[in-house]
Amino acid sequence: MELGLVGLGKMGGNMRERIRRAGHTVIGYDRNPDLADVSSLKELVDSLQGPRVVWVMVPAGAATQATIDELGELLSPGDVVVDGGNSRWTDDEKHAEELGAKGIGFVDCGVSGGVWGLENGYALMYGGDAANVARVQPVFDALKPEGDFGSVHAGKVGAGHFAKMVHNGIEYAMMQAYAEGWELLEKVDSVTDVREVFRSWQEGTVIRSWLLDLAVNALDQDEHLDKLRGYAADSGEGRWTVEAAIDNAVPLPAITASLFARFASRQDDSPQMKMIAALRNQFGGHAVESK
């Protein structure tokens, strides 16, 4: 089939390649002319034969909104837009309504796999009406990993991004658990080769996983992670997971703690620990450390 793909960065560029390898035609647009096959969204839309499918793979928020707005002006009734970026799931319903008013279908899709997706395939979680999903199915089949699993029609519009958001919340907590275990192992004298402990865990253990394999890769590049600063950013999905947990009164202590650990990583000194030190000093005369 023919696909229009908007956004040819780290994710979109490799996805174009994987879809082409499966024998489909992909016309890509990116603001960077070095990456793009066409020079504007209008040219992209004009180059596709109707009914069209256009996959949007740009940063969540303003960039996605602007792209969907413009596509809403350019596309025709019967066309379908897929948002494959990391959009907040609550945006999906709005996009489906805006496009639906013009007769244009909408499917949201969470995509996992990062820079490894070109070779390993991308795990896909999508939401939308069955008829719209069916239009995109050949592209989903091209992108997904080989094997029985790795893609799911998760439910209605928004369900794909909601599932991906929860996936990322789990990702946060799993990474945090490996990181905490690693720090404790590094701390004690009795364990003399932490990297080999991690490596050994890759087979036979209850906690073997791809994230563990990646941790071993990282330790092979920098055994004690001496070259890195302990600073972790976040793109939003961890926060949205915690917000959804609050909205639904679902306790998520591990995911919430792992999000907060990232916030703590961005502080040079902890204001709250200053207060704790001050209070211990006030009530118990406990020693404090000065700057």
Ligand SMILES: O=C(O)[C@H](O)[C@@H](O)[C@H](O)[C@H](O)COP(=O)(O)O
């Ligand atoms: O499944 C994936 O391929 C990843 O989760 C991917 O989506 C991305 O690396 C995260 O969005 C990073 O998220 P943070 O910046 O919030 O850690």
